[in-house]
Amino acid sequence: MTEPLLVALATEAARAEHAFARLPERLGGAHLPRRPQWTCDACQTLDTPWPCAPALVLLSEHHAGDDAELAALLGALHAAAMADQPGSLRQEMLHAWRLR
Numbered sequence: 001m002t003e004p005l006l007v008a009l010a011t012e013a014a015r016a017e018h019a020f021a022r023l024p025e026r027l028g029g030a031h032l033p034r035r036p037q038w039t040c041d042a043c044q045t046l047d048t049p050w051p052c053a054p055a056l057v058l059l060s061e062h063h064a065g066d067d068a069e070l071a072a073l074l075g076a077l078h079a080a081a082m083a084d085q086p087g088s089l090r091q092e093m094l095h096a097w098r099l100r
């Protein structure tokens with residue numbers, strides 16, 4: 001791998017971890033993703049893929065009026081989720097991340 005590519009990957013990973021660290025504040029401590037499987041820690045149905053519907057509502061409310069920041073946050077989290085999953089599970093996870 002080239003040096004610029006390694007720097008870009010490290011930057012993306014740092015951005016994803018920063019976004020993940022900000023979630024408890026933005027979600028009020030509930031409906032957080034369990035890693036590495038990225039299921040909700042609060043929804044009653046076991047193995048509810050994250051982001052669950054309540055998490056999307058809470059994030060939308062938190063970022064009201066700032067769609068660009070919300071999109072950046074979700075993009076960074078999506079990258080973290082993809083990095084956590086082996087290739088065989090990524091297709092299922094991509095389905096879970098479709099906009100609802």
Ligand SMILES: [Zn+2]
Nearest residue numbers: 031040043052
């Ligand atoms: Zn949930």
